[in-house]
């Protein structure tokens with residue numbers, strides 16, 4: 001079942017929660033709505049479900065306007081972050097609930113219900129706990145049961161609101177893979193809301209990034225990651241360092257007095273430039289006086305002090321303070337702190353020590369011009 005969202009806006013009092021949102025979702029797609037807290041993701045999901053009405057705009061399922069269709073008639077299955085399973089019912093009865101509640105003439109026979117519930121429990125790999133009660137399950141098991149329960153009535157559309165939000169990192173990761181496999185098996189058109197970029201990029205066919213009630217960008221995980229449309233998207237998709245400066249002569253002259261070569265700013269002399277660099281795109285060298293100059297004697301790269309190194313597993317995370325900044329990492333303004341990531345092996349081979357002076361140069365960066373681009 002395809003879903004078309006047409007020019008949807010929603011206001012709560014004077015607060016504009018959604019601003020003219022339009023989105024087409026193909027039948028069988030798995031879409032992630034990704035954005036920070038309060039950006040309007042849940043509101044959009046509730047409008048699709050029919051739990052909330054838009055002020056303007058419309059929702060269509062397979063071309064049919066759903067605006068006046070009641071939530072019960074929309075054929076939508078839900079899973080929420082804290083899905084309250086019925087505590088006094090076994091797992092089996094929880095999953096059977098939606099089927100048993102159907103009007104008599106649509107309700108399957110009890111033997112067919114039994115078969116269906118057991119099939120679903122097998123699908124979520126929990127048929128062995130059919131007779132347990134929710135309090136005897138782990139959080140991850142409860143969410144899988146919630147999903148089985150949502151699927152029992154064969155929804156045309158599955159809506160998941162931070163379904164793994166309350167679980168610990170390891171379980172979340174397992175459930176993510178599991179959700180993807182399940183979706184590949186069932187192909188129910190699914191939309192899930194998350195503020196976790198890793199979750200969205202790993203699970204979804206398409207990611208829709210929302211900011212302040214508007215769609216900032218949509219595309220496959222790869223498209224969005226490789227070509228972020230705005231500084232917001234770039235910053236939201238992963239850790240970034242922001243360097244502010246002014247464009248001149250194909251270089252960004254940073255506030256710290258150093259320069260970064262940047263062909264993107266060649267025709268923008270005098271404009272404010274914002275250079276975003278991912279921690280793993282910073283090249284790290286030991287500093288020697290004079291070394292940070294390029295062939296023309298211009299300062300190159302950024303001279304920093306290694307304030308703290310966190311080496312866990314294969315990655316060394318370096319917290320760096322730009323030269324001239326008198327603050328320590330503990331009270332430095334967050335934007336003053338630079339983070340670099342290098343392989344732990346390189347860190348050990350270089351024999352880096354906290355307190356040393358280093359020079360960092362971006363291998364790759366994304367430049368946005370003018371002030372509106374700031375996160």
Ligand SMILES: Nc1ncnc2c1ncn2[C@@H]1O[C@H](COP(=O)(O)OP(=O)(O)OP(=O)(O)O)[C@@H](O)[C@H]1O
Pocket residue numbers: 012013015017035036037038039040041042043044195
């Ligand atoms: N019924 C309501 N009445 C008033 N304001 C509301 C209502 N529902 C949502 N809002 C406001 O609309 C904005 C968007 O809320 P929404 O729940 O859609 O955000 P979200 O992106 O899902 O955030 P989160 O990740 O924190 O759940 C928020 O600022 C919220 O306070």
